[in-house]
Amino acid sequence: MDHAETGAEVEVLTARDVPLGGPRAMTVRRTLPQRARTLIGAWCFADHYGPDRVADSGGMDVAPHPHTGLQTVSWLFDGEIEHRDSLGTHAYVRPGEINLMTGGHGISHTEVSTPGTTVLHGVQLWVALPGEHRHAPREFQHHAPRPIHVDGAELRVFLGTLAGDTSPVRTFTPLLGAEVLIDAGATVTLDVDPGFEHGLLVDEGDVRLDGAPLRPAELGYTSPGRTALTLTNDSDRPARTILLGGPPFEERIVMWWNFIGRSHQDIVEARDAWESASDRFGAVDGYPGERLPAPALPNAVITPRENPSHR
Template sequence: MSDLQRHPDEHTSGRDATHPGSSVIPPREVPLGGPRAMTVRRTLPARGRTMIGAYCFVDHYGPDDVAATGGMVVPPHPHTALQTVSWLFSGEVEHRDSTGVVARVVPGELNLMTAGRGVCHSEVSVTTPGAERILHGVQLWTALPLDAVDVAPTFEHHEPEPVVLDGARVRVFLGELGLPGGRRTSSPVRTFTPLLGAEVRMEPGAELTLDLDPGFEHGLLLDRGTLSVNGGCMLPVSHLLHEAPGPTSMTLAAGEDGADLILLGGPPFGEEVVMWWNFIGRTHEDVVAAREQWQSELGHDPDGRFGSFDYPGGESLPAPTLPPVRLRPRA
């Protein structure tokens, strides 16, 4: 997914105003392009918190009737130095990218694209007869560490097996998670820093205690229902709970209508990065160079930094204008 804001903010990680214990990040609504734009609810980056582990971007969208809104229509656009994590609860999206991949994003299956030194891709809702009309899911970005920013772009698909527990079903799509009874479940998908990504679906009134890595900070995004965390915090829908490193477990209790959620985690990211539009760099110059290269290519140069692919929907997205100041860390 692309950041389609006309005047995207500059975000610098590594200097978060961290808070001990737990804090809740409310979402802000962002239109995803077009006159009938689908609205996404963005919780990362946020003021005072730009990352959770290597996760630097969290969008939550739907349930959205694509027949009424046009759904997700994101033409070819670039990325650098990150991985995109696509996870759906319902609906279907077609993904195309300059590695040559044409794939369908469907519920319960992970699509992970590593941008590395540069890639371009598109994401378009599937609206053919018989396709599910309701689009609903999350889009996540993770920042690559410095030693991986120049890797070749790749694409991976993985279908995690659900683990059935008493009153809950868990799918781990990234990393590893400890479950009740000493069980553990993990994903074979490659990441460049330790990460956790899991979908948890809880039945009405269910309670679940998960093991946490005390070296990780965690994020918990409530997709649907009502949820109490650790016997206290009632997390509102579409809000993101941040948990600082330290705890070794987390207890979740679903309300009378159950709860669906996404659990994220990773060790605090120890490197400073500048994120602007769809680019991640270490310096102002990195971002300026990436933007200039994209503007010169716009997805038409198969031998360029970002490559090209056949996109039947029209032209690529041009990059917004850079702000008239140097991209630098904010206080």
């Protein structure tokens, strides 16, 4: 079960295992959302998977499914995923390249690992759209950030600004998203926006965030106020991390299945639209199979999620 260990400086969030796309699908490690923390900035969802041998796991095969009120961020360390969506986009997710899809009012898409992929390894992230933009039109963006070298680390900034590099990918709230590779035994200090809260997800290596130890698959959280973050790799090999950030997202959101809204009724309407195959989500061409049915709604009102600081 996921939980948080709260210290004076860094809150450590652990992951839970979740099947992706159904009970027979590949398993991912989910660190957001959880009871201890729903959001880090507008980041509201973080799945971390692999390295998985496709011959053993079966790879990724997620049939057409819908989204509302969010942006999806796909980032790979190894492998390749074929993406198709109801905009008509046919693209590939490759290591070191961000694919960002906006599903405001409604979009649908598929994600399938390619036949040549032998190992699948990466993260799938969601960003909650603010109320004034949660019905934004469908959009797809792609960017391959250049590596930035600082003393002790290599960075790839896929959203926002870090170490003097700024991503051109558009978001609806200020955000930071970057892969940080830390040299063996190295310490790197990164200047950050003091108005942001941050999360550091460890993929490989034994890392300390401002002195707090993080193991692989753990996510360290820091509240706003810091002007710098210090990352230390205690391993004898390079460590890989994902750094996320943004100003606290003050809106209460309702998350259920693949939908983000503001009320139970928002979720009911989105589910009904998907189940009735309305035009709201469009159609995905080129997937050789049926679309995913929505799960049954719970026998209770779906209540908004909020962070501890909002209570």
